[in-house]
Amino acid sequence: MKCKTCPGKAVIDIRRHNAAFCKDCFIVHAERQIERTIEGDKMLSKDDRVLVAVSGGKDSLTLWEVLRRLGYHTTGFHIVLGIDHYSPQARATVEGYAKKNGLPLIVTDVKEEYDFSIPELAEYTRRVPCSACGLSKRYLMNRTALQGGFSVLATGHNLDDAAATLLGNLLHWQTPQLGRMGPALEATHPKLVKTVKPLVRLTERETLAYAMLRGIDYHDDECPNAVGATSLFYKDLLNQLEYASPGAKQSFYFGFLKKGRPAFLAAQTDGVELKECEACGQTTTTETCAYCRMMDLARRTAAARSR
Amino acid sequence: MKVIVRRPRREVEMPGSRRVRDLLQELKINPESVLVVRGQELLTPDELVRDEETVEVVPAISGGSAHEV
Numbered sequence: 001m002k003c004k005t006c007p008g009k010a011v012i013d014i015r016r017h018n019a020a021f022c023k024d025c026f027i028v029h030a031e032r033q034i035e036r037t038i039e040g041d042k043m044l045s046k047d048d049r050v051l052v053a054v055s056g057g058k059d060s061l062t063l064w065e066v067l068r069r070l071g072y073h074t075t076g077f078h079i080v081l082g083i084d085h086y087s088p089q090a091r092a093t094v095e096g097y098a099k100k101n102g103l104p105l106i107v108t109d110v111k112e113e114y115d116f117s118i119p120e121l122a123e124y125t126r127r128v129p130c131s132a133c134g135l136s137k138r139y140l141m142n143r144t145a146l147q148g149g150f151s152v153l154a155t156g157h158n159l160d161d162a163a164a165t166l167l168g169n170l171l172h173w174q175t176p177q178l179g180r181m182g183p184a185l186e187a188t189h190p191k192l193v194k195t196v197k198p199l200v201r202l203t204e205r206e207t208l209a210y211a212m213l214r215g216i217d218y219h220d221d222e223c224p225n226a227v228g229a230t231s232l233f234y235k236d237l238l239n240q241l242e243y244a245s246p247g248a249k250q251s252f253y254f255g256f257l258k259k260g261r262p263a264f265l266a267a268q269t270d271g272v273e274l275k276e277c278e279a280c281g282q283t284t285t286t287e288t289c290a291y292c293r294m295m296d297l298a299r300r301t302a303a304a305r306s307r
Numbered sequence: 308m309k310v311i312v313r314r315p316r317r318e319v320e321m322p323g324s325r326r327v328r329d330l331l332q333e334l335k336i337n338p339e340s341v342l343v344v345r346g347q348e349l350l351t352p353d354e355l356v357r358d359e360e361t362v363e364v365v366p367a368i369s370g371g372s373a374h375e376v
Contacts, residue, residue, distance in 0.1 A: 011349040205367040
């Protein structure tokens with residue numbers, strides 16, 4: 001297979017673009033896609049202080065690598081989840097990347113700072129681990145960005161993530177979430193930080209190829225709690241569609257943003273006004289935010305068990 | 308040829324040479340969800356893998372809370 005843009009030998013085919021690229025041309029292609037997304041959706045400016053959420057996997061490190069190369073002012077943010085062998089390796093990977101590239105990094109260890117690891121939180125609150133983890137991450141990312149004076153929070157979500165989330169939200173008619181599905185969400189409250197997803201035009205397979213071709217030392221292990229996760233099932237379904245009909249994922253997600261999302265914009269807040277949590281000051285639609293309620297339940301359960 | 312599949316890790320011996328697209332089809336693996344590598348080299352579907360070679364099928368898809376949008 002030949003490269004679409006030069007006489008070189010291709011290393012990756014991208015069927016939805018009816019194209020194949022050699023190493024150098026693919027890297028240029030991927031970085032242009034990301035740059036185009038950042039500019040098209042007005043995600044970032046060179047004056048922004050960007051907090052980049054980095055788990056240590058291929059997507060988040062690809063994001064940090066490209067933002068660094070494009071000249072944005074970035075600081076990494078890594079959350080140590082306290083998951084057996086997985087978390088120490090993820091942390092070492094992120095710290096290694098930051099050190100190698102001379103980039104600032106903020107690390108929050110949930111067990112050290114908030115008393116419970118993610119598996120403990122899940123157990124004490126009877127949540128599935130991915131639920132406790134997702135809630136903790138969203139809370140800590142926004143809070144850390146606010147406290148550090150960052151203007152934007154960037155995450156490494158790719159096209160597969162976006163399409164799978166859209167499928168899940170549609171299957172359950174989660175209308176507020178459907179209104180918030182965009183790749184760039186402006187801060188709608190003084191206690192919320194703008195969030196952006198610059199990788200949303202790349203599939204997960206393409207971010208993997210970018211990470212491998214750039215020689216990024218990413219953390220390759222799957223989180224043990226993700227085995228059997230619904231998101232994996234949705235991604236598998238969507239990739240079956242993609243195989244039969246190249247471009248299906250892109251058409252599904254970007255078609256929704258253009259033609260479907262406007263109908264759900266008004267449902268974003270479900271008519272409920274955002275206010276500040278009486279315990280921590282972060283945004284919530286109830287008196288106490290979901291994170292504080294989860295932590296309170298975990299503390300009470302732990303105390304009851306220790307009696 | 309030897310094919311190493313990750314997550315869960317397994318090794319498959321396949322006699323003879325074949326193209327990447329054919330080996331994925333025989334293993335019932337969707338090409339949209341993986342990359343196939345020989346050493347450090349990424350392989351396109353038309354690439355021929357010879358009997359004496361080893362290739363690795365690297366999964367691209369991961370899940371869990373990190374991937375919720």
